[in-house]
Amino acid sequence: MKYQSRKKAVILLADGTIFHGKVVGDKEGTAFGEVCFNTGMTGYQEIFTDPSYFGQLMVTTNAHIGNYGTNEEEVESDSVKIAGLICKNFSYEYSRPNADKSLKEFLDESKLFAISDVDTRALVSYIRDNGAMNAVISTEVSNIAKLKQELAKVPSMEGLELASKVSADEPYFFGDENAKYKIAALDIGIKRNILRNLAQRDAYIKVFPYNASFEELSQWNPDGYFISNGPGDPEPLNNAIATAKDIIAKDKPLFGICLGHQVIALANGVSTYKMHNGHRGINHPIMNTLTGKGEITSQNHGFAINKEETEAHPDLEITHVHLNDHTVAGIRMKNKQVFSVQYHPEASPGPHDASYLFDQFFEMIETGSH
Structure with missing residues (x-):
């Protein structure tokens, strides 16, 4: 398994609630957007490239993301449109014969920040109860106050022309x-x-x-x-x-x-x-x-x-x-x-x-x- 000692990451919701995870790969980063979840068991590549998701942090509820890799034909636009990815288990290896690269390579090319090892069931349950809201995902786990200040500046999806x-x-x-x-x-x-x-x-x-x-x-x-x-x-x-x-x-x-x-x-x-x-x-x-x-x-x-x-x-x-x-x-x-x-x-x-x-x-x- 690659990336054994991955950096810790944090999910900070607009109401101050915090969830924890680890960065996918070895890059540090921060991404802002409205947090939402998709319950599909397949189709993650199509989700990530769907223009309708522009400006959103995507929580995937399927436990395994990346296990069948990516295929250049399975895109809904010319680039990744989500603002960031939050998942449970991220698969660095893939097993589908007609995949042409791993999801990690695909996301790296798009410079998309992703975190895994998140308790997505707890996160989705919280969003269901409290509603969709802005959030930030980041490796700056020791600087929550700064993240809160930056998150407060992110405009609400309501009234936003995208x-x-x-x-x-x-x-x-x-x-x-x-x-x-x-x-x-x-x-x-x-x-x-x-x-x-x-x-x-x-x-x-x-x-x-x-x-x-x-x-x-x-x-x-x-x-x-x-x-x-x-x-x-x-x-x-x-x-x-x-x-x-x-x-x-x-x-x-x-x-x-x-x-x-x-x-x-x-x-x-x-x-x-x-x-x-x-x-x-x-x-x-x-x-x-x-x-x-x-x-x-x-x-x-x-x-x-x-x-x-x-x-x-x-x-x-x-x-x-x-x-x-x-x-x-x-x-x-x-x-x-x-x-x-x-x-x-x-x-x-x-x-x-x-x-x-x-x-x-x-x-x-x-x-x-x-």
Whole structure:
């Protein structure tokens, strides 16, 4: 076993609570962010590269992280997006034949600070009870007072606009230019597997930066519009909300996922709120209220839309409900070609119960149905 005498590390939460661990590898470091946890048993590489996690310290609840290494194909963006990693057992060795490097090498290349040997069950239990909050992980275990001062300066996730930090700087294309459909995608933190799912359904996608207007998107003359997932609070995203309003006003086919779902709700005057604890994992139960069927879904969000306002809205219908806490998991507009979900139908590594939503999007484009 490598790194026998690893440095001690500390997790300091915003309320002053402290947990202990050890640094992964031999580097000293400090990282700040909102602490959150993901209950997925697999898919750590996809989690670490998901733009929706930008600015967050990720606690993995699976006891072993790194045991199957990494593969360059299994990324959701061009770089690691989490602010830091907190885990129980970190595997420096890996055993998967088609892995191309260890997780340690992968994280080193990304200059990501990680700590292990943490009582993650106790930490997750504490976060569940006390809510998501800012935290710092550090090897400066003897300087708690200084860490507290620095942590106090970190802005709350509530009110924080982060889409601009992860969005493309310039428009780019994905897929086959000779495909049947053209989709304009607003990138507020888009995952690569969303683009793959659209392309697999015979679509050529032009991805636009977070602040692109409807005029810019529509100049390409797309068949449909898409608003992506992403990090942070949806309410500051004035450009994206205005773009969604324009797409809706023109009655164009529109599909939104996660942050995109929240933007569509805000475009309809429905407010959002920061959850006590977000939904992050790959086994969340959803009920499709239109079909009566259940779905096991991948989720990653810390904000949700107001259920009472949605129910009272004359133009909106709730299509999906989260069965654990009955939060809104999907909506559609009654007289427009618009729908969205609060979870991830493109789930990678899975589950794939909700992949039909991509088919539904193209059926809507094909038929022009409301």
